[in-house]
Amino acid sequence: MSDQWIYLGDQFVKKEDAKISVYDHGFLYGDGVFEGIRVYDGNIFKMEDHMKRLYNSAKSILLTIPHTQEELTNIICEAVAKNNHKDAYIRVVISRGVGDLGLDPNKCKKANVVIIVEPLAIFPKHLYDTGLEIITVATRRNRPDVLSPQVKSLNYLNNVLVRIEAHLANVSEALMLNDQGYVAEGSADNVFIIKNGKLYTPPAYVGALEGITRNAIMEIARELNYEVYEEPFTRHDVYTAEEVFLTGTAAEVIAVIKVDGRVIGEGVPGEHTKTLLKGFREKVVQDGVKVYELQDNVNAV
Structure with a gap:
């Protein structure tokens, strides 16, 4: 079984080495934002919409994400490719970062970025x-x-x-x-x-x-x-x-x-639900960011 790679802070580490400080305010206070995103046949569905919501959530709580949207999009694509997944769930977490035991977010010098990519089934298939x-x-x-x-x-x-x-x-x-x-x-x-x-x-x-x-x-x-x-x-x-x-x-x-x-x-x-599900299945492989095409373009630069 191949290693699972987690993006943590500013680098990729193996799953067993992915650790955060107990002083991270995401752990101490739930101070941070996140997104759950899906990959279907190498297509990150509605990537732009997820990024927009993530950055809007961060802006609303005065949390500065240490990457531009374009940079973070490329890192997410790299995380998918590095874990060699065509179909997966992506969890992007932006915590306030390491501070002290006080509540003041200004004591946190830099936000912490975590990206996890792995298969997920929230409900049994049947x-x-x-x-x-x-x-x-x-x-x-x-x-x-x-x-x-x-x-x-x-x-x-x-x-x-x-x-x-x-x-x-x-x-x-x-x-x-x-x-x-x-x-x-x-x-x-x-x-x-x-x-x-x-x-x-x-x-x-x-x-x-x-x-x-x-x-x-x-x-x-x-x-x-x-x-x-x-x-x-x-x-x-x-x-x-x-x-x-x-x-x-x-x-x-x-x-x-x-x-x-x-x-x-x-x-x-019901039939309406089935019809909408069919339309959804068609759209998830069309609307989004094609991971491996983008990675090829990035590597070619």
């Missing part, structure tokens, strides 16, 4: 054929006027608590409501429902992350002449939907066939 059973949990979404969900921060405790509740209920995923009772998202996924052949997903202002896969599905749906709406909805709307599905970089697109004991539609992945 669930993509059969669909998920999920529940609604008691944990509510952080209020977006207090902590913006558009900042994809290292402090993921809100989402972790949702996943804990899901596991205690013996299901793989759960719905999280906001403080007004509207559906926000899952622990790591955006939520879509289909009613009367129309597609609905929660808007960002109710606490939903503007997911890259979420936006790709809306784009695909519009190309297929679906009516697409970003509108608040409740659990009642979920229970009575014709179809429900989740989207995310790790989860991709997966149908939900039961929510809080209520069977959705016919209790199997």
